[in-house]
Structures are given as structure tokens and as C-alpha cells.
Amino acid sequence: KAGVTQTPRYLIKTRGQQVTLSCSPISGHRSVSWYQQTPGQGLQFLFEYFSETQRNKGNFPGRFSGRQFSNSRSEMNVSTLELGDSALYLCASRPGPGGETQYFGPGTRLLVL
Amino acid sequence: QQQVKQSPQSLIVQKGGISIINCAYENTAFDYFPWYQQFPGKGPALLIAIRPDVSEKKEGRFTISFNKSAKQFSLHIMDSQPGDSATYFCAASYSGNQFYFGTGTSLTVIP
Numbered sequence: 001k002a003g004v005t006q007t008p009r010y011l012i013k014t015r016g017q018q019v020t021l022s023c024s025p026i027s028g029h030r031s032v033s034w035y036q037q038t039p040g041q042g043l044q045f046l047f048e049y050f051s052e053t054q055r056n057k058g059n060f061p062g063r064f065s066g067r068q069f070s071n072s073r074s075e076m077n078v079s080t081l082e083l084g085d086s087a088l089y090l091c092a093s094r095p096g097p098g099g100e101t102q103y104f105g106p107g108t109r110l111l112v113l
Numbered sequence: 114q115q116q117v118k119q120s121p122q123s124l125i126v127q128k129g130g131i132s133i134i135n136c137a138y139e140n141t142a143f144d145y146f147p148w149y150q151q152f153p154g155k156g157p158a159l160l161i162a163i164r165p166d167v168s169e170k171k172e173g174r175f176t177i178s179f180n181k182s183a184k185q186f187s188l189h190i191m192d193s194q195p196g197d198s199a200t201y202f203c204a205a206s207y208s209g210n211q212f213y214f215g216t217g218t219s220l221t222v223i224p
Contacts (some may be wrong), residue, residue: 035214040122040214042202042214042216046165056211058211090157092156098208101159102161104157104158105156
């Protein structure tokens with residue numbers, strides 16, 4: 001089975017712009033979670049989607065949003081980018097809520113200038 | 114508020130030595146405690162996990178020790194190898210809900 005794929009792998013944006021990141025889960029996995037990874041902060045949970053519905057949401061401002069499509073692919077959007085949004089954004093999939101093992105993609109490295 | 118606290122931030126161990134990483138949690142509802150290993154340029158990958166009904170779990174050179182009363186759990190890497198050099202994250206979740214991660218430990222194993 002192909003693993004979790006994320007596109008693009010690298011992205012450079014300027015403050016005030018918006019960005020959309022994409023995640024394709026492992027085939028058959030219907031739950032997708034997003035995390036922000038920064039040095040010293042570890043992985044911070046953004047949100048989880050299951051069957052096109054947001055199931056959980058972390059403590060991030062409303063500039064961070066996401067959605068999931070009927071084929072379980074997910075996108076996250078960050079509007080009005082700030083310098084502090086520079087991070088590695090990771091997507092993880094699992095068969096469904098309650099599945100213990102999350103499988104992570106390689107991440108999208110976002111740099112905001 | 115950090116739900117899972119991890120230490121140390123970085124660790125340097127000689128080849129063949131024992132690497133120990135510690136984590137502490139507050140929420141007694143947590144019922145699943147995984148450890149992830151992350152190499153540069155890669156996403157984290159599940160290494161080993163434990164549930165609170167056991168005090169220890171061993172898989173090869175990797176062992177999780179779990180102390181429910183102290184709300185602490187640790188990862189022990191026996192006979193550490195240069196290939197073990199990576200960043201390690203502990204995590205916790207309950208009832209299959211969201212995962213809370215520690216801040217990570219950068220392990221360097223020197224030959």
C-alpha cells in the first residue's frame with residue numbers, strides 16, 4: 001500500500017498570503033489528522049476529519065481551517081499568514097476514529113517571509 | 114498547557130549504551146501511550162506503544178516502562194546504535210481521540 005502523501009513538500013509564502021496544503025491518506029483510511037511541528041513545541045494537533053466531518057479541533061486560531069473530501073483526501077488552509085506559521089505541517093491517517101496507529105506523511109515545510 | 118511533558122530535550126549516548134527518555138502526563142483518562150521515531154525529512158513513525166494495564170512492554174532493543182501511580186512512562190533503548198539517532202516523541206490519547214505529543218528528544222548515538 002502506498003503511504004500517506006502530502007503536497008507540496010516545500011512552500012515559501014509571504015506574510016498576509018494564504019496557503020493550501022493537501023494530504024492523501026493510505027487507501028482505506030478514512031480519518032485524517034493535521035499537526036503543526038515546530039522546534040521546541042513538538043507536534044501540535046490542528047484538527048481531525050472523518051467522513052468529511054471535523055471530529056476534533058486543537059487550539060489554533062480560525063485562520064487555520066481544513067476539509068475532507070468524499071475520497072478521504074484532505075486539505076488544510078491557512079489564511080493571512082504570519083511569520084510564526086513557519087513550520088512543518090504533518091498529516092496522519094488511520095482507518096477510523098479509535099484506530100490506535102497513526103501513519104504520518106513526510107510533511108509540508110512552510111516558510112513564511 | 115502541555116498535556117505530555119518530555120525530557121530531556123537532547124541526549125547523546127555512546128554506541129552500545131542505554132538511551133532513556135522520560136514522559137509525564139496529567140490526564141488520568143489517557144489509555145494509550147505510543148512512542149514515535151522521526152528521522153530528518155520524514156514523518157514520525159510508530160515505534161512501540163503501551164496501555165496502562167501493563168507496566169512494561171519490550172520489542173527488540175526498545176522497552177517502554179509505565180508507572181501509572183506516578184503518571185510517567187519512559188522509553189529505554191538498549192545497545193544504542195548510530196542508526197537510532199533520530200528525534201523521539203512520546204504521546205498519549207484516550208478513547209481513540211486526539212493524540213497529545215511531547216516536545217521531542219533529539220538522540221545522537223556516537224560511534
